[in-house]
Amino acid sequence: MIIAVASGKGGTGKTTVSASLASIWEEPLIAVDLDVEEPNLHLFLTPQIQGRREAHMEVPVADESLCTRCGACSELCQFKAISLLGEVLLAFPEMCHGCGGCLAVCPAGALTPGVRELGEISWGRAGDARFLMGRLRVGEAMSPPLMRQVKDQLNQMLAQTPADVIIDCPPGVSCPAVNSVMDSDLVLLVTEPTPFGFYDFELAWRAFSDLGKPMAAIINRAGVGDRAVYDFCAAQGLPILGEIPFARAAAEAYSKGQVLAQATPELNQAFRAIAGRVRELAAGAAAKEAAHA
Amino acid sequence: MLEIVVISGKGGTGKTSLTGAFAHLAQNKVICDLDVDAPDLHLLLHPKHAREEDFYSGHEAVIDPVRCDLCGVCQEKCRYQAIDEIDGALKVNPVKCEGCKVCVEFCPAGAIDFPEKHCGQWYESETRFGPMVHAQLFPGEENSGRLVALLRQKARTLAEERGLGLILCDGAPGIGCPVISSLSGTDLTVAVTEPTPSGRHDLERVVELCGHFRIPTGVIINKHDINPAETAALEAFCAEKDLRLLAKLPHDLAMTQAMVQGQVITEYQSQGLAELVRKAWDEIMGMADLVKAA
Numbered sequence: 001m002i003i004a005v006a007s008g009k010g011g012t013g014k015t016t017v018s019a020s021l022a023s024i025w026e027e028p029l030i031a032v033d034l035d036v037e038e039p040n041l042h043l044f045l046t047p048q049i050q051g052r053r054e055a056h057m058e059v060p061v062a063d064e065s066l067c068t069r070c071g072a073c074s075e076l077c078q079f080k081a082i083s084l085l086g087e088v089l090l091a092f093p094e095m096c097h098g099c100g101g102c103l104a105v106c107p108a109g110a111l112t113p114g115v116r117e118l119g120e121i122s123w124g125r126a127g128d129a130r131f132l133m134g135r136l137r138v139g140e141a142m143s144p145p146l147m148r149q150v151k152d153q154l155n156q157m158l159a160q161t162p163a164d165v166i167i168d169c170p171p172g173v174s175c176p177a178v179n180s181v182m183d184s185d186l187v188l189l190v191t192e193p194t195p196f197g198f199y200d201f202e203l204a205w206r207a208f209s210d211l212g213k214p215m216a217a218i219i220n221r222a223g224v225g226d227r228a229v230y231d232f233c234a235a236q237g238l239p240i241l242g243e244i245p246f247a248r249a250a251a252e253a254y255s256k257g258q259v260l261a262q263a264t265p266e267l268n269q270a271f272r273a274i275a276g277r278v279r280e281l282a283a284g285a286a287a288k289e290a291a292h293a
Numbered sequence: 294m295l296e297i298v299v300i301s302g303k304g305g306t307g308k309t310s311l312t313g314a315f316a317h318l319a320q321n322k323v324i325c326d327l328d329v330d331a332p333d334l335h336l337l338l339h340p341k342h343a344r345e346e347d348f349y350s351g352h353e354a355v356i357d358p359v360r361c362d363l364c365g366v367c368q369e370k371c372r373y374q375a376i377d378e379i380d381g382a383l384k385v386n387p388v389k390c391e392g393c394k395v396c397v398e399f400c401p402a403g404a405i406d407f408p409e410k411h412c413g414q415w416y417e418s419e420t421r422f423g424p425m426v427h428a429q430l431f432p433g434e435e436n437s438g439r440l441v442a443l444l445r446q447k448a449r450t451l452a453e454e455r456g457l458g459l460i461l462c463d464g465a466p467g468i469g470c471p472v473i474s475s476l477s478g479t480d481l482t483v484a485v486t487e488p489t490p491s492g493r494h495d496l497e498r499v500v501e502l503c504g505h506f507r508i509p510t511g512v513i514i515n516k517h518d519i520n521p522a523e524t525a526a527l528e529a530f531c532a533e534k535d536l537r538l539l540a541k542l543p544h545d546l547a548m549t550q551a552m553v554q555g556q557v558i559t560e561y562q563s564q565g566l567a568e569l570v571r572k573a574w575d576e577i578m579g580m581a582d583l584v585k586a587a
Contacts, residue, residue, distance in 0.1 A: 008331050010304010010466040015491065037467035038302050038498060040491040078351065078394050099393030100372055138501045141438065141470040148373075171304045171466055172330040175435035178388055195552050196309065196333040203331055207432030211388070224549045248519075251544070255489040255520035 001282040002165040004184035006208070008200030010171035013190045013220035013244065016254060018168035019044035020261030020271045021278065022129055028163040031126060032154055033133035034180040035170040036119060036143050044259050047131035052122035055134065055149045059093040060102050061114035073102035073111060082111075098145060118146040121153060130157060143176045151183065173200075173207040181208055185289075186282040187215045188241070194225035201229055205238070214285040218274065221246040239281070242274040294452055295581055296445075296460045298327065298475050301485045302495030304466035307515040308485045310548050311570065312463040313337035313557040316422045318574040322459035324420065325448040326427040327475040329413065329440045334463045337557050340418030340425045348413040348428065348443065350436040351392040354385045360404035367396035367405065388433055412436055415444060417451065424451055437465075438474035445475070468502050476503065481584050482510045483539065483577060488523030493530065500534055511537040511580050513573055516544035537580055540573035542566065 005018045018041055022031040033041035060073070060082055067089045074083040081096035082089070093116050103111050119136040134150040136143055154165065169180040181187050187208050191201040201217070208215055217233055222243035233240050244250065244260070244267070253263040261271035299315070301308045313334060316324045326334040356367070356376075361383055368376045368383065375389035376396065385396075385405075397405045412435075415428035426448045430437050448460045462479075465471040476482065482503050486496040496512070503510040512531050517524045524541065531538045543566065551561035559567045 009333070010331075012305060037469045038491075038495040040303070040494060043490040043494060076394060076398055078392055097391050097393060098372060099391060099395050100370075101393055101395040101398060104370065104395065105398060136469065138468060138498055139473075139505050141473045143467075143469045144435075173432045174330040174430055174437050175433060176469070177330075178433040182388060194549055195336045195555070199333060199336055200331040203432065210432065224546060226553050248544075251516070251519050255487075255523055257490040 001186065001279070001286055002167065002184040003186050003188060003278060003282055004167045004169050004181040005188045005190060006169040006177060006181050006204060007171055007190045008173055008204030009191070009197050012192045012197055014171070015040045015044060015168055016220065016260050017188065017190050017218055018166055019259045021275055022126065022166050023259045023261050024268065024271055024275055025129065025164065025166070028161065029129040030154065030157055030163045030165050031129050031131050032150065032165060032167045034147055034150060034167050036134040036136040036146050036150070037170060039133050039135050041168045042131070042133055043257055045126035045131060047124040047126035049122050049124040051124070052120055055118045055121050055146050056115040057096070057098040057118050057145050058100060058113045059096040059098060059116045060091050060111040062089045062091045063110050063112065064089055066108050066110035068108045068110070070107065072105045072107065076101045076105050094141070097142070118149070121150055123153070130163065132157065143170070144179050147176060147179050173203045178207060178211070181213060182211060184213065185285050186278065187213045188218055188278065189215055190218045190220055191229055192221040192225065193219055193227065193229050195228070197225070198228045198232065202232065205236070214281060216241045216278070216281055219243045241277045242270060244270065294449070294458055294460065295481070295585065296462065296479045297481045297483060297577065297581065298462040298464045298479045299483045299485060300464035300472060300475070300499055301466060302468060302499035303486070303491050306485045306487045306492060307548065309333045309337070309463050310552060310558065311485055311513065312461065314559045314570045315574050315577070316461055317557045317559045318571060319459055319461055321457045322423055322461050323448045323452045323457055324423060324425040325444055325460055325462040326425070327441050327444060327462045327471065328465040329428040329430045329437050329444070329471065330465060332427060332429060335427060337552065337555060338420040338422060338425060339555060340416065340420045340427065342416045342418050344417040346415050347411055348415050348440055349409050350412050350439045351410050352394065352407045353387055353390050353392050353410050354394070354396050355406045355408060356383050356385055357404050357406060358382045360402050362402050362404070364401060366399055366401060370395050370399050413440060415440065415447070417447065424455065426451060438470040441471045441474040468498050472502065476506050476508060479508055481581055482508050483513060484510055485513045485515055486527060487516045488514060488520040488527055493523065493527055496527070497530065500536065509580070509584050511539040511577065513539050514541045517541040518543045539576040539580065540569060542569050542573065
């Protein structure tokens with residue numbers, strides 16, 4: 001089963017929940033950080049990194065001497081990554097989305113594949129779990145291409161040895177966030193009961209409902225703010241799998257890089273209960289899907 | 294004209310709560326929410342929309358099943374695995390489609406349409422603190438960078454029309470497309486962080502990004518009293534990178550209580566945290582004077 005931990009609003013506790021669940025998960029597990037812009041899961045799981053590689057995307061390299069100035073490439077490119085300015089052919093590799101269209105359409109062989117560095121993918125072990133993360137190169141604007149490569153690697157790892165997967169997702173509800181929950185069996189929405197938390201929670205709920213994903217909520221910093229998110233969950237029939245009470249001690253534990261589920265016996269118990277309900281829900285969702293297929 | 298963007302790298306450090314307070318304190322400005330994906334500033338400022346416009350950007354491929362002869366060339370050419378065969382028909386998965394037009398170009402049957410995409414809405418509004426420009430991208434959409442660029446353009450036009458000298462922007466979390474778009478041409482960034490491993494890690498990356506664009510950056514350490522050792526590490530980082538430490542603010546639930554009331558902290562209270570936030574704004578203005586002089 002693949003569990004995506006997402007949130008809408010940033011800083012609500014996605015990584016806290018991901019790291020905590022990973023630390024107490026009893027089945028074989030791969031913990032994945034898909035928040036490639038600001039990956040933080042490794043700061044809490046402190047994995048032993050066993051391998052890393054640069055991730056690249058194919059971009060065009062222009063050879064002016066072969067170019068016939070037909071303009072087919074610049075006409076096709078939707079991203080202004082290649083253009084014919086008068087008689088000059090210019091490639092802007094940082095704008096390229098790697099679709100390969102210009103390379104395929106050029107009749108003169110004036111474009112050849114080059115590469116742009118997207119960032120780095122690394123993997124290793126965190127306790128009994130396997131670990132995988134992507135880290136976007138600072139200055140790189142596009143996270144989805146790197147996320148796709150991390151997911152490809154995840155699929156290879158799963159093919160070798162099957163396991164459950166917990167994905168720490170990026171915040172928000174735009175393209176990167178939707179990409180990261182797309183292949184999951186269950187989306188866990190971590191929120192805080194504040195106006196900001198609730199507004200972004202509702203955005204995320206709407207976005208991921210469109211994907212037809214089963215969802216459940218975890219409420220962090222319970223006790224601050226208001227009741228709006230509880231009312232909403234009740235009205236929508238969205239299960240709340242657990243609450244993490246607001247406590248200064250929890251904030252301090254987090255600030256020291258501690259995994260919350262390991263901070264106190266009570267929190268450990270609370271996360272074990274959450275993990276149990278997560279497994280139940282995800283297994284139910286997977287069974288439903290299998291029945292449909 | 295001066296443009297200030299408040300960013301953070303990590304989400305949830307207090308960016309928007311502080312930007313809201315700065316919007317209260319600043320004079321003669323246009324307020325701009327550049328977090329078009331999960332915007333929250335409107336929850337404090339309650340903007341009244343004076344103008345509402347559709348945002349169109351990019352295109353998406355749509356296969357016409359009548360014209361399609363199922364040759365599969367589109368599937369072969371698509372690098373995003375966005376085309377699936379469902380019930381004997383080829384369909385584009387709009388979530389995966391990048392709008393690159395490669396399938397449209399190479400379809401031998403000319404069966405793929407390529408309509409423009411309606412990606413969101415943007416607004417010009419009035420608030421109790423002055424005019425505001427903001428937007429809402431539809432869920433799952435890309436091109437947030439283009440929408441950010443559009444908002445900044447609209448904010449500049451509005452500032453010129455009304456003779457306002459400052460554009461104050463709430464940025465998005467992360468270091469990707471929308472953040473890069475919000476940094477280009479900015480005079481000054483204020484990075485809000487917190488004394489946690491994630492806060493420091495993400496600050497380092499966002500500061501490196503600001504360095505790429507050679508933008509002067511000041512730092513606010515929020516919730517500094519949660520972890521004095523981490524706060525000291527953040528201060529050392531600021532000193533090492535020559536970043537101006539603008540303020541250290543304590544963890545205080547008054548910030549959340551103000552939010553619940555739909556107020557900014559400087560409206561909610563006059564003493565305590567509000568006083569420190571006012572001082573932080575004075576520091577930002579002081580830094581802005583230095584930037585303008587340079």
